[in-house]
Amino acid sequence: MKTPNLYTSSLVLQPTILTEPEQMAVINNWCELIQKKERPILAKQFNMDLTLLRKVERVTAEELQKSFAPKNFTAFTVNVVVRDTAVLQPLQKGILYALENSEYIKEKLASRRKILGAMTQTVEQEIARLNKLHGIIETSLRQPGNTGNRVLLNVSDISAQIAELQEKKFNYEEELSFLSAVNVLQNFYTPLNPTFPVLLKQLAVGLFGGLFLGMCISFYLHYRRKMSI
16 A cells, blocks of 8 residues: 555657667666666756656666667667656656757757758759759750750759759758757657556565565464473
8 A cells, every 4th residue: 555656658769969879878877866866966967847856766778679880870768667647748858858958969969950051052052053054055955056066965964963952952951950869759658557566466475475474473483482491
């Protein structure tokens, strides 16, 4: 009756800046802070209310796919055990905040945004140049005379190059708009029933614990009686 209800949930993330082992090491460090009762430090990292964080019992990370590549960007899960399911959404926001607001991550994100912006601008300039060339060629082809001295270019090839560059531009713009330290593949779900305690397990532990304690008391009384004779 005194055992609190504990709920488990999982968040699936995909790192984009750090490798998976590095990201998991950061999360495991959070678990150590909880075990050491250093929740105020973690609350500051999460930018989260300490009273809500006190309802979090455990945070662990688990990789979804074993890989030994130097840059392993496969997804991993963040498993949590909480006393109240209402803390799951604030906790998810806190986890994402902590993963995206370290000095190193912010510098890497800023650098990546700058690179993507420069690449987008370069592609736009190339598209403008090809469009201008395309227009010059079409105008030249419509003019009579001097056809022998005219440089023949394949207009369809230029159109294909423009379409390819447009696709690159859209990809850069999409990556820039969704750029973050981690991608959320699955949010925390809200469990309907507590994971702990398990009634049958509790009853079994109580039964065997009671039997063991009863045997210890019986042996003690028997030994005491023998010693008093």
